[in-house]
Amino acid sequence: MANIFPRWTNQLPLKIAICAGSAVVGVALAFNYYATPKALAAGYQPAQPIPFSHKIHVDQIGLDCRYCHSFVEVSGHANVPPGNTCWNCHQHVQRESPKLAPLHQAMDPAYPGYDGKPIEWVRIHKAPDYVYFNHSAHLSRGVGCRSCHGNVHAMEVVSQDQPLSMSWCLDCHRAPENFLRPLEEVCNSGHDAQTYLTNNPQLGVTTPRELGLMLKERFKVKPKITCTTCHR
């Protein structure tokens, strides 16, 4: 019987397998690089109705995080400030700035376009609906703002710094010593563990990691990693 298939087809299954295999590996790698939270979520930087600059308010003026995000230490939510918090200062300061039009619209009855409706800020950091994250639980145990939100104090426009994925949460819950700060320092945007240790030699530790371990022991921090910690 004549050969139906030419000789070169002997290699065909192997070639197909190699091609298909590399395609699968390629898709997996591409998915991992482009489609996971660290790629999709981190770096998200939407435009806000008022181009509020954290850099000016925190770095230059020196406001504490908790002046605006006032309930972060007592509530699960770190509240975005209500209009009247902004208005406390801005009824006196930078009144004429066109950037503040939405604030005037919300707060200033003398403003022509006043409607009293709240400002709609665009949400940047978003945990899924089935995650019950609690800010106060983290601040009261020595996790600083910066560990999750990055150097917000230096941002002109806020962007998401960390992926906020579940594995990212667990990284810290499994080894909190890498992130713990003394409780006084949680909202200190300029906190640097090494400088802190230099200024506080009485603590008797020298490296940031030792400090973390010391605080973990002292505060008895034992973060939970079972489901109901975040999901219920």
Add this chain to the structure above:
Amino acid sequence: MSKRNWQHPAVPANETTVVWRGAGPLADIPAMHEWWAREFPQAATAMSDAGDAETTRRSFLKLMGASAALAGFGMAACRRPESHIVPYTKAPEWGIPGKATYYASAMPRAHGATPLVVTTFEGRPTMLAPNRLHPDASGTDAFAQASVLDLYSPSRSREILNSGKPATRTDLMAAISAIASNPSAKIGFLFAADDSPTRARLTKELAAKYQSSKFYQYEALTGESPKALGAGVKCLADFSKAERILSLDCDFVGTDPQGPVTPFFSGRKPEGNGYDTKADASKLNRLYVVEAAFSLTGGMADHRLRVAPGQVLLVAGQIARELGIFHAKGVNEVTDASQLAWIKALAADLKAHAGKAAVLTGSRQPAAVHHLALAINLALDNLGAGKPLAAMQTDTRDLGSLAALKAGIESGAVETLVLLTPSNPVYDAPSDLKFADSLAKLKTSIHLGERTDATAHAATWHIPAAHYLESWSDTRSARGTHTAVQPMILPLYQDCVSELELLLALLSDTGKLLNGEGEQGAPSPAYHAVRTTFAGLGGESETAWKKFLRDGFLADTAYPLITPEIAESAAADIADANIVTVKAGVPTKDALQVLFATDASVFDGRWIDNAWLQEAPDPISKLTWDNAALIAPKTAMELGIYDEIIATANARALASPDGEGPNRKSPVIQVMVNGRSLEIPVLVAFGQAEHTLVIPLGYGQGFDKDDEFKRGPSNESHVGLVGVNRGFNAYPLRTAATAYFATGATVQLTGKRYAVALTQEHHAMYGRALAREVSTLDADDGKGGFAAQLANVSKQGNDAHAPPNIYLYEPKGSALWHPGPDGKAQEFLSDPLHQWGMSIDLSACMGCNACLVACQAENNIPVVGKEQVARGREMHWIRMDRYFATQERFIDEDGKEKQTPEWVRDNPELVPQPVACMQCESAPCETVCPVNATVHTEDGLNAMAYNRCIGTRYCANNCPYKARRFNFFDYNKRNPLIAHNLYRGPLGVTAVGDPDHLQKNPNVTVRMRGVMEKCTYCVQRLTEAVIRQKRGPQQQTLDDGVPSTGMTVSNSTLRIPPDSVRTACQDACPAAAITFGNLLDKEQSVLGRSRHMDRGYDLLHYIGTRPRTSYLARVKNPNPAMPDAKFVGKATIHMG
């Protein structure tokens, strides 16, 4: 087919208890065994009819195709949707986003307000709990718990109606101004039966303004006691002082409250409320109940006598006679020997506890019984300060009755009527009163109500009422304490008016109606009125007012006690009632007595549109969504309808799988009484007096085209989706003379059948010694005295033979088990701070639905509708099992074993048992989950991660307690109350944006279709408490000024204080039957102490699941002199 069954060990040979839940199992139909053996009832996992299935599949494919095609355009789904954070412009004081705010308020009610603490999230009230500071705090019942849903009810009235047609506010304002500007108007006011100090004050002002005004009071089922005690007088029990309690047809723990009940339940716990002493039988109270049909109170009774409702007078008279009371002369003697023996022993016991006993009379009993009870209480010196009973004068003294109102209308003395009662007189007034005709004769009638019920449509004007959580008011609790009612939210709909606002408008010269807010954002005028009233009692100071609002009450404002005397009319009343009773005679099968009962779900009909209450199974009959006539099994046999109801081995029972589930159809009977007839389905009820028929009231208010019996459309607009096509209206059978029970009824089968959604065989557990019971009495049957029986509790069933269970949370020694890298036994993942546990005291649990409804409110549990309940798909995380039990045989005094006499067997014990997830340490559900969606937490919870669950239902299959519930449909998104809506899939009507979604607890996931769910000990409350505690050290360093690096944190700083967190069910329970806490608090917490009681036992201990919830056995305290004493307190429940 069904799963592999656990073979439960044999029932111990010496067990004499016979147990059943429903009539079918008692008859032992083989098909029932298969029904029980299933994870879910058969119907639950079956498709609906083929038509539904076909539509769903086809539409599913269509939609999938369409969505796949659309997905190609633009990859829109890959982009993150923009969402917004919208803060307040001017933040309200005290409002912290994400944190609940709690306010003290109260729910006004006829028998005295229920003091409440209301949980609000960002201004939305979501959950109610009892106000424990209040002197009349008594937990909450299912009605109070469910009342929050009424606020958000989609069918709530929100439009002004003029003669049933939508009208404008301007027209209404004109009508009100016309009245207000005419002080000579012949105006009448019909109030509710509750007592509000501000309303009482305004009533006086109204009387002064309108010279010819008249004031009346009406609620449908408030009873006859004022006729005996005097207008506005009530007689309340202080159960903490009552050692012996006799209830004459009085359901005081259920629908007929007679004072705060929590102390009664304390008297059911031999170790005291805190479980801090050794069990002592002498601490227990003893409850005698004389009633016709099982009530919750009857279920708690130590001794229960079944008599027809009309015969209670004779029993009361006989008791009085035994006690040598003059008024007994007017009553015929009881001749039945077994009843006489019962009464004699009871009378002796009451006499021996003179001054420490309470005789309570059901409000539905005629005045004569109230006279007799008062005479007995006076003779025994039970009344007065420091005594178990106290009579007090309320402010509702001068209000006329509905009959007086009718006379006023007929005579022309009332031309304008303002109806403020929550009852619905056009629907629920006695039929011979023909109230609707009188209402039509009025020039103007203004109805204020939350529902567009029959009266709303019959009145000239209907004004939507503001809910009590939306209005400023005040009220009085059971003993009269001045209690605040404060608004949590402005009325959801702008036309909603509160009672006080309407009265204030009528008081003003212009009649201007201000509701919700005053002019220019000022507080409602009702606020000023309430504050003025308060100033008269508690002073003008701001501090006193703030304290009033914070605590919710003003101390020392209880009603003054009065010394009641037996009315002069007593002898005549008693003689008249005796003639009626004698004439009616003992009921027979041809002349049944009908008891018109208050319903445990809709009360007098006012809650017909409350979905939580409708879906909560009736505590006794386990019927949901409908009412049905109840009849004792023997009477049913005599009437020849028993076989129809039970369908024992008849063709129908075999044809359908078992006559259960969606196939469960009850025969419809025609009841003829008072010359009227009613067709209603009938169910068998155990422990009911022979020849009586119980018909719950309040149903059948409106029907649409989907009604099973094609009764609609009729009065469709009177009800919403919840209340439409619900049950059968028995009010037309009532006359003024027979408002609560009627005699001479006949019954015949109609040949029709009606689908009933009964939950009694759903999620039915089986096993040994599920509920355990002991008696304080040594009954010569080898079980020994109280102490011996207590010691035996943990060995009941097969637990004596089961090997000890291993405690998983303390690795004991052996390196062989879980060796770590170092070869030693590994430390388990275990929280050293908190290990949660619960104990449920069956001695205090009465089986009401307060916990069930509270859980529903707290945990966003959806309502599934009648059709789905019939299939066994109800979602309640905590279910109330209800068993009937009696003794098959007993050891007589001569030492021989004998059959239990029939009169005892016909009067079984009722044993309720709440069952939720047991949080097993060695949980069978966890090992079978293929995706680790249900796993254990280090603090001992059996966690349920909904976002992980893929709905295999293996876990529910493996749960021996049947505590898991599956979302067969998207009950939250697709309204299950619209007919067939669930089966239309994505084509059905979505419920997104319905107002009831505002009630959801933001701290709990709203589950979707295909997800398993169950109790998690209110983990959101636990997490909140733990986080709050962990904030403590931070606060401490700030306060002390020490650097945090120098602070010391120990387990005791991080552990929440003992008994500082409550689960929703525990919080709601009026009986304090549920105890929750941290096991590591050991003896410091009530929970820790309760765990070491002799009465403690684990449910299904012998299968080794190590449940975290444990039970305490029920204790009965029988009177040794009673003829049935030796049969009481032995109901140990073995099922299957």
